[in-house]
Amino acid sequence: MEASKLGLYFEEFEVGKTLKHSLSKTIFECDNNFFSLLTMNHHPVHTNIDYAQKNQHGKILVVGTLVFSLAVGMTVPDISGKAIANLGYEEIKHLNPVFINDTLYVRTTILDKRESHTKPDRGIIYVETIASNQNGLDVLSFRRKVLVKKQIIK
Template identity: 70%
Template sequence: MHTNSMGNFFEDFIVGEEIYHALSKTIFESDNNLFSLLTMNAHPVHTNINYAEKQQHGQLLVVGTLVFSLIVGLTVTDISGKAIANLDYENVKHLAPVFIGDTLYAKTKILDKRISRKSTDRGILYVETIGYNQNKINVISFRRHVLIKCSKREKE
C-alpha cells in the first residue's frame, strides 16, 4: 500500500495538458437543501417542488454556487492540493442547468504557468476547469490562477 499524494508541485504541470479528475459527485436533494440553508439562498426554484414544477425546467434546480463549489472541490487532489492560495476565479459560466440526481465530473486544462516574481519557491498556474454531468453535457466552466509550491526551488 502507498499513501495518497495530495496535489502536485508546480513543476509537475505541463502547459496544454488536460486532466480528467477521478472524483465525482451525485447531487442529492439534501445537498441542495443544506447548501441553500447555509448560504441563505431562499429562492423557491431550489427548495420548493411545487413552485419549481411550474417554472421553465419543471423541476428543482441545484444552486449554481453549489455546482461551482463542488467542481472546484473535485479538482483539489490534482490541481490545488499543494496550493498556497487560489489567487482568483474568472469567467465563471453556468452553461446548463443541474438537477437533483445529476452526477458531476470535472476536467481541467493547464493554460499557462510561470514562477512567481515575488518568491521563486512557488509558481502561478493558470487553468480552465469544465464541470459536466453524466450525459457529458458541460454545466459550468471557469478559469483561475493558483499559487503552488515548487518541489525543489529554494527561496531567493
C-alpha cells in the same frame, strides 16, 4: 505503505494538458437543501417542487454556487493539493442547468504557468475547469490562478 499524493508541484503541471479528475458527485436533494439553507438562498426554484414545476425547467434546479463549490472541490487532489493560495477566479459560466440526482464530473486544462517574480519556491498556474453531467453535457466552466509550491527550489 506509500503515502497518498495530494496535488502536484509547480514543475509537474504541463501547459496544454487536460486532467480528468477522479472524483465525481451525484447531487442529492439533501445536498441542495442544506446548501440553500447554509448560504441563505431561499429562492423557491431551489427548494419548492410546486413552484419549480410551474417554471422554466419543470423541476428543482440545483443552486449554481453549489455546483461551483463541488467542481472546485473535485479538483483539489490534482490542482490545488499543493497550493499556497487560490489567487482568483474568473469567467464563471453556468452553461446548462443542473438538477437533483445529476452526477458531476470535472476536467481541468492547464492554460499557462509562470514562476513567481518575488519568491523562488513557488509559481502560478492558470487553469480552466469544466464540469459536465452524467450525459456528458457541460454545465459549468471557470478559470482560476493558483499559487503552487515548487518541488525544487532554484
